[in-house]
Structure formats: C-alpha cells, structure tokens
Amino acid sequence: MVAGPLLLASVTGNPILIAGGVFAQQLPWLLFSLLSGAFADRLDRRRLIVAANLGRAAALAVLTVAVGFGFASVVLIYLVLFVLGTGETLVDTAAGAMLPQLVAPEDLPRANARLSATFTVANQFAAKPLGAWLFGVAAAVPFGADALSFTISAALIFSLPSPGVSPAVSPAVSPAVSSAVPRRSLREDIAEGLRFLHGDRLLRTLAGAMGLGNIAFCAAFAVFVLYARHRLGVSDVGYGLLLTTFAIGGLIGAALASRVTSRFGAAAVLRAGLVVEVTTHVVLATTTRVWVAGAVLVLFGVQTVVWGVITSSLRQRLVPNRLLGRVGSVYALLETGGAAVGTLIGGLLAQAWGLTTPFWLAAAAMTAILAAAWHPIAEAGHRP
Template sequence: MRALFAVPLGADFWKLWASSAVSNLGDGVTMVAGPLLVASISPDPAAVAGAAFAQQLPWLLFALISGAWADRLDRRRLVVAVNVVRGGALGVLALAVAAGSAGVPLILIVCFVLGTGETLADTASAAFVPALVPPVSRPRANSLLYANFNLINQFAAKPLGAWLFVVAASLPFGLNAATFGVSALLVASLRPLPATGRSGRLRSEISFGVRFLFAHRLLRTLAVTMAVANLVFCAAFAVFVLYATQRLGLSDIGYGVLLLAFAVGGFLGTLVASRLLQAVGASRLLRLGLLVEVALHTTLALTTNPLVAALMIVIFGIHTTVWGVVVTTIRQRDIPAELYGRVTSVYSLTDVAGAALGSLLGGLYATAFGLTATYAAAAVAMLLVASFAWRPLRVATV
C-alpha cells in the first residue's frame, strides 16, 4: 500500500484533474439550470424530457464512431477542439437567454451539440490516465477523478446552478461556457500524447474494437454486467420519486435530501477505494459490489423506513465509486492504447442503452405491478446477474 501513495502522480495528471474539476462544475450547473430554462419557456413536460433526450441521443447514434475517431486522431487536440465548440455553443445560448430570444428549438440544438461533443471528448480523455500515470498509481488517480464528480458535480454545482439561474437565467450557461474554455487550456498544456495514426476503413476499425472486447472474457463480463445492472437500476429508479413519497412518506424536501445519500456514498467511496483495492483485492470487491446491488433493491422492496433506505443508498453509493475505480483501472491495464477509444465507446454505448431501456421499462412495470414489485423484480434480476458474473470475476486483479 505504501507504494501506491509513494509514486507521484505528476504535473500533467494534476492539470488533467483540474480540467476535470472545472468541467464537473460547469456540467453540474447546467444540469440544474437546463431543465429550469426549458420549464420557464414551455410548460410542456415533453419539452423538458426532449432536452434531456437530445443530449443522450448522440451516445446512441455516434458512440462507436466517436470511439474510432478518438483512436485515429491526436486525443489531446481532439478534446481541446471539442471543448472550444461546446463552449461556443453554450456561449450562444447564454447570449440568447440574456436577450430573451432563446426558444426550445435552440435549446434542443445546443443539447445535441453538447451530447455529440461528449461522445468524442469523454471517449478520447478516457485514455489520458493510462498515458500519464504509472500503473501502480492509477487506482489513486481514478479515485481523485471520481471525487471531482461526487463532490463538485453532485454537491457543489447543483445548488450553485439553481442560485445563478435565479440571479440571471443566462449566468449558468455563461459560466459553463467559460469552464469549457478553461478546461481546453488545461488539456492543451498537457505534454503531447502518442498518436495512433490509424487510417483504415472506419467500419473495420469499429468492428475490431467490438471483437476485442467480446473476446476478452473479463472485459466482456464487466461490460455485460454493467449494461444489465444499468437497465435494472434505471428501471427501478425511474419511479423513485413516487416510491419516496408514497411508500416512505417523504415530502418533496425529504425526497431531495434522500437523493443526497447517493452523493454522500459516492464521495465516501472515493476516500476508501484505493485502500480497499489494496486490502481486499479486485475480485472480492467486484463480487461484493454485486451483492450490494442485490441488497439495495431488496431493502427498498421491504422497508418503509426512510433512514434504512438512506443508509442502504449510502452503502450503494460507496459501491458505485469503488466499482468504477476498480473497473476503470482494469480497463486501463488490459486495453491497448491504440484500441482504447473504440473499446471504451462500446462500454459507453451499452451503458447508455441499458439506462435508456430501463427508464422506459421501469414506468411500465410499476404501472402494471406496483412500486414494491418493481424493486423486488430488480433484486431478483441482479441476483441472476451476480450468478452469471460470479465465476468470471474470480480472475479480476489490478
């Protein structure tokens, strides 16, 4: 364990970390302000849902293509260029909001541009840590990056976004535009990363990345497990607001406080992930994580006590961060640098597809069978997933 913290992460990593922190602040602010802006323009729920879908749709359309381009191009320059474009799109939106001329069509276009940029920038930047950080320090580096999301995006940015929107509706979007500019400068200051220089047929390159993933037993198991787990989780939590108010008896404020339990658990996970990985090992942590998933849905199906539900959600939040750190570290070791974009894009596509399908099925299932049955079915489904993944996960190490 001493070696884990003895090896310095390096100046380039801290630039990457700062870029991540700034981006998480901007993204979190817009995550809150975006729906508020749409709702202030149109009371139609379809408009609010449409803005969220417009940002998710590019992942379904372009994830695999973006992964191939992330492997072809200079990843550092690609991230810089995409951040400049995203900052420009948000700058246009901020000016339109300030002028009182922003409409739903413009918001949808900007959300689509942001989502398309995410498919490129997130996929390309995923390869930065293995290029910049020694293998022994990667769990620590990944934990620090997860901390940005849990602490800044989930805690700090959301109330800031709501406050800025109240002060002036254009401010959150102007701030996010500025954060993209700062992030671009920080990424541009990183040392040059090796370029793959690939120039073959795009379809063949995508196909090769997909085949690599599904030929690797451990990576295949992790990808399928997370796709199904996302489907199950999003199906159960698509009706979570109804569960919290009707079954737990919480007020709207109580529901908001309960949601914070996810962020609390996630942040605690960043504090312990590296140490747990060293003390317990990757295989045991991943298997334990699957049992936590089963326990979450089982607890929610059985309890009517908000404190019990909150405690279980905190434990689940710890698990999600620890799982993410372990899996990310395994991918950084097992995926060749020249394939990293394509293989990562397959993960992203399966995750988003599972989440989208789960959100659709959750409401239908809850309508047909009730809230409690939704969480009971989720527990059974995750038990089956754990049974499928249990044996392949025995070889997981970092």
C-alpha cells in the same frame, strides 16, 4: 443539469418538451458512442478534448446571447443541448483513453478514484444548487458561466504534456497513439474494438454486468420520486436530501477504492459489489423507513464508485492503447443504452404492478448477473 430544464420551463409549459431537453442531451450517446471511440483512437486525444470543449463553449455562448436578448426557442435549446451531449461523448471517451498515457499503471486506481471524487463534488453537490442560484440571478448567467468553464477546461487540457513524453511520468505509461497504424474505415475500426472486447472474458463479463445492471438499476429508480413520496412518506425537500445519499456514498467510495482493492483484491471487491446491488434492491423493496433507505443508498453509492474505479483501471491496463477509445465507447453505449431501456421498463412495471415491483425484479436480475459473473470475475485477481 438544472439551468437547462429551468430555461425550458420558462419558454414552454409542455412537460413533454421539457423532458425532451434531457433526451436531447442523452441522444448523442446512443448515436455516436462507437464513432467517438473510433475518433479517440484515430486522433490526438488531447487536441480532440480541447476542440470539443471549445465547441461546447461556442454553443453555450450562442445560447447565452439568445437568452440575454430574449429570442431563445425550444429548438435552439435542443440544438445546444445536443451539441453539449455530442461533445461529452468525445471528451469522456478520449479522457478515459488518455489517462494511461499520463499515469503509470500502478497509479491508475488512485487517479481514477480522485477523478471520481472530483466528479462527485462538482456534479452531485456543487453544480445543481449553483446552477439554480445563477439562473435566479439572470437566466443567461449560468450558460455564460458554463461557456467560460469549458474554455478554461480546454486551456487546462491543452497545458498537459504531450502523451508519452512527460519526464515526470513513469516510462511504463502507455505510448501515444501511433500515426503509423494503417487507416481503415470507421466500421472496421469499430468492429476491431468490439472483437477485442468480445474476445476477453473478464472485460466482456464486466461490460455485460454493467449494461444489464444498469437496466435493473434504472428500472427500479425510474419512479423513485413516487416511491419516496408514497412509500417512504418524505416531502420534496426530503426527497432531495435522499438523493444526496448517493453522492455521500460516492465520496466515501472514492476515498476507499484503492485501499479496499489492495486489501481484499479486485475479484473479491467486484463480487461484493454485486452482492451490495442485490441487497440494495431487496431492502428498498421491503422497507418503509426513510433512514433504512438512506443508509442502503449510501452503501450503494460507495459500491458504484468502487466498482467504477476498479473496472476503469482494469480496462486501462488490459486494453492496448490504440484500442482504448473504442473499447471504452462500448462500455459507454452499454451504460447509456441500459439506462434508457431500464427507465422505460421501470415506468411500465410500476404502473402495472406497483412501486415495489421494479425493485423486486431488479433484485432477481442482479442475483442472476451475480451468479453468471461470479467465476469470470475471478480473473480480475490474476490479471496485471
């Protein structure tokens, strides 16, 4: 996340080429999300994750050698980032589908919350300063370290028990993907997942709310750096600290997710989450005080993780094991596609009508989403 852009900046001064590195890693989500879901339902998920992580380790090893010997080019960096993104689509989809094979249904919220906390600590707090520090030691070091980390990750996943056979796990866990399922074309497999999602009103509503909500969020936050500088008046360091509020909220959300869901019920918490999103955009559109913005962003971070834990757990309980990869891949596609569309729209809106316009429109959009989703979300309190 940090060493990649730094490496590109050391190879080229073209801002378009540097920004293209981020796009190269995100593009596979738009191209392969649905395909990755189909493969996650066709293949042994554990072995798929191991193979994808070893592939990512190999790509990073090539880049490490290239950087170390001084022949890394923009094209090579793009290719490696594209491979990393492609592996990510496979690993994230298969991992989400594999969890119900390892964890009993009643423990899924706690497991998802712990995974969210791990992600927050590792990716939001540790990864960025560590990547920058390692790059300062030597440009090749962070990529070599990441190659090693993917290799260790593959070994850890390989050490897991075979799905559905661990005596330590409740017999209520989902069984492994059956090899007896007749094979069809990838198009038919993908279509089956889409039909299942479309036919379940609760899951369809949650997926639509997430996709449309991501458009609203990314439209508002596409120019957040300019908003922080010109409206809140913060320095570059202050901007960095402001971004950490999301991670702080995420950690709080991971700690509270299971408890608030047990206390108030999934439906009430999901509805409250949508209210928090509306409130966040309204507050950011109206305030000029950095502490107010920081406080509401902490609250938004809490909501994001709690919403994610609840929706992931519901999906893992309600979707048949043989369809988990495909249904999860649709969520991933909506999330990524919404982010891409929202980022583009937000920049255009801010340029045409000012920095607060995207926040006002995001608040209006989230209000409409809240109204449309209010009644379907009630099903979350009645489903297993």
